[in-house]
Each structure stands twice: as structure tokens, then as C-alpha cells.
Amino acid sequence: ETGVTQTPRHLVMGMTNKKSLKCEQHLGHNAMYWYKQSAKKPLELMFVYSLEERVENNSVPSRFSPECPNSSHLFLHLHTLQPEDSALYLCASSQDPGAKPQHFGDGTRLSIL
Amino acid sequence: SQKIEQNSEALNIQEGKTATLTCNYTNYSPAYLQWYRQDPGRGPVFLLLIRENEKEKRKERLKVTFDTTLKQSLFHITASQPADSATYLCAPSNFNKFYFGSGTKLNVKP
Numbered sequence: 026e027t028g029v030t031q032t033p034r035h036l037v038m039g040m041t042n043k044k045s046l047k048c049e050q051h052l053g054h055n056a057m058y059w060y061k062q063s064a065k066k067p068l069e070l071m072f073v074y075s076l077e078e079r080v081e082n083n084s085v086p087s088r089f090s091p092e093c094p095n096s097s098h099l100f101l102h103l104h105t106l107q108p109e110d111s112a113l114y115l116c117a118s119s120q121d122p123g124a125k126p127q128h129f130g131d132g133t134r135l136s137i138l
Numbered sequence: 139s140q141k142i143e144q145n146s147e148a149l150n151i152q153e154g155k156t157a158t159l160t161c162n163y164t165n166y167s168p169a170y171l172q173w174y175r176q177d178p179g180r181g182p183v184f185l186l187l188i189r190e191n192e193k194e195k196r197k198e199r200l201k202v203t204f205d206t207t208l209k210q211s212l213f214h215i216t217a218s219q220p221a222d223s224a225t226y227l228c229a230p231s232n233f234n235k236f237y238f239g240s241g242t243k244l245n246v247k248p
Contacts, residue, residue, distance in 0.1 A: 029181070058236070067142065068182075068227070068238040081234055115181050123233040124170040124189065129181030 028052040031116050031130035039138050040106055046133045048099040048116030056122045057099040059091060062113040062132070074099060075122050103135075111137045140166040144228060144239040151218060152247055159213040159242045161228030168230035168237075171204055171211050176225045176241065185226075186213075218246045 029050045038044050050057065059071040073081035074093040088110075090102040099116055113134050117127040143162045151157050161171070170189045174182035188195045188204045188211070195202050201214040211230070215222050225241040 060238075065146075065240060067240045070236050073234065073236075117181070124187065124231075126172065126184035126187060127182075127236075128184065129174075131179070131181045 029116060029118055029128050029130035031114075031133050033133060034131065035134045035136075037136045037138060038103070038106065040108075042106075043102070043104040045103065046101040046114055046116075046135075048101075048130055050097055050099075050116075050118040050128070052118055052128060054118040054120050054128070055096055056119045056125075057093060057096070058117040058119075058127065059099065059101050060115040060117065062115055068115065071101075073122055080122060106135075106137045108137050111135055140164070140237055142228065142230060142237055142239040144226075145242045146240060148243040148245055150245045150247065153219060155218055157215040157218045157222065157244055157246070159226050159228075159244065161211040161213070161230065161239055163209050163230045163237075166230075166232070167206065169232045170230075171202075172229040172231065173200075173202055173211075173213050174227045174229065174238075176227060182227055215244075218244075220246050220248050222246050 032047045055076050057074045061069045071085045072091045077093045088105050092100040113132040115132045117129045119125040119127045141164045172187045173185045176182045186202045188202050199216045203212045223246050225243045227241040228239045
């Protein structure tokens with residue numbers, strides 16, 4: 026049972042498609058995050074939002090475009106992805122950025138054909 | 139750049155024994171360190187957070203140490219159970235800078 030819900034759980038798309046990943050948190054948190062998890066590699070922080078403002082962007086390619094319309098919802102818009110972008114994309118939330126536990130969703134498994 | 143090392147090889151132990159996992163970091167000084175558990179097909183689940191001014195923290199069968207001189211954290215599970223089998227991730231971090239290790243897979247055999 027999780028307070029962070031991600032949809033879809035699985036996504037297969039071609040390199041020319043446009044799709045979006047959705048994350049919703051029901052915990053009343055102010056900070057939300059996108060991570061990329063590839064096999065045998067550490068979680069890579071992509072974006073951090075605090076009170077709907079982006080506070081961190083770790084040199085992520087522009088083919089990934091985040092959107093945070095309110096403190097409960099976070100999107101990751103995808104376009105013109107590459108095969109190396111295939112990975113598990115995890116969303117997380119915390120009370121605020123900083124020394125607070127992060128609550129993760131179960132991720133979207135993305136495969137690029 | 140910062141580097142985090144966790145044993146990439148799986149740790150196999152017998153039920154009832156104490157499991158000890160290691161997290162080493164270099165090239166930065168984290169203000170705090172978190173440990174998470176991740177099961178296959180699921181997102182990480184938070185277990186414990188320890189701050190740089192704390193040496194040790196406990197929660198039920200779990201114990202974490204944080205040695206800022208050695209740049210190392212140890213994570214102990216006492217009286218281990220097969221249900222403890224999972225991948226454990228350490229995350230030595232600073233405010234707005236969140237870094238994770240690759241994780242160590244723990245297998246507890248009955």
C-alpha cells in the first residue's frame with residue numbers, strides 16, 4: 026500500500042512517440058521527485074520540485090520535460106526518446122526537500138523500441 | 139564527483155544470523171544518510187535516517203551506524219528472517235542533493 030501512485034506501470038513506445046508519465050501523492054507532501062533506475066546502476070535524480078517550483082535539474086536531456094501543476098501531481102513528458110532511456114522511472118515525495126524520508130511509488134517500466 | 143560504494147555481490151546468510159551491509163562514500167560530506175529497502179518490481183521503502191552528528195540509530199531489529207571519519211555507514215539486521223531478503227540501498231545525501239548507492243542484495247536462507 027503506497028501513498029504515491031504512478032501510472033502507467035508499464036509503457037512501450039517508439040522513439041518518435043510522445044507520452045507522459047503521471048505521479049500522484051496522497052500524503053500532503055510539499056516536495057516531489059523524478060528518478061531513473063537502470064539495471065545495476067544507482068538511482069539517478071532527475072528533477073526536484075518544492076511547492077510546485079523546480080529546485081533541481083540534474084542535467085537531464087530536454088527530451089524529458091517535467092510538469093508539476095500542484096503539490097499532489099507530477100508529470101514527466103517524454104518525446105523522441107532513445108533506446109538507452111529504457112529504465113524504471115520512479116516518483117517520490119517528501120514533506121519538504123532535505124533530511125526527510127522519501128516515499129516512492131512503484132515506478133513506470135519504460136521500454137523504448 | 140561523489141562516489142558511493144555498496145557491495146555489488148549478494149550477501150547470503152542463514153536465518154537467525156545478523157546481516158551487516160556496508161556503504162562507503164568518497165569526495166563529499168553528507169549531512170545525513172538514509173537506508174531503503176527495495177523488493178523486485180517495487181519502489182524503495184524508507185527504513186532509517188541518521189544525521190552526521192549521530193553515531194548510531196536503532197529501530198526494532200535494525201541498527202545503523204554513521205562514521206564520518208571513515209566515510210562509512212553500516213546497516214545491521216539482527217535475527218534475520220527470510221522475509222528480510224531484498225535489496226538494500228544507502229543514500230548519503232545533503233539538502234537538495236540526493237545520492238543513492240547501487241544497493242546490496244540480501245538473501246536470508248531458512
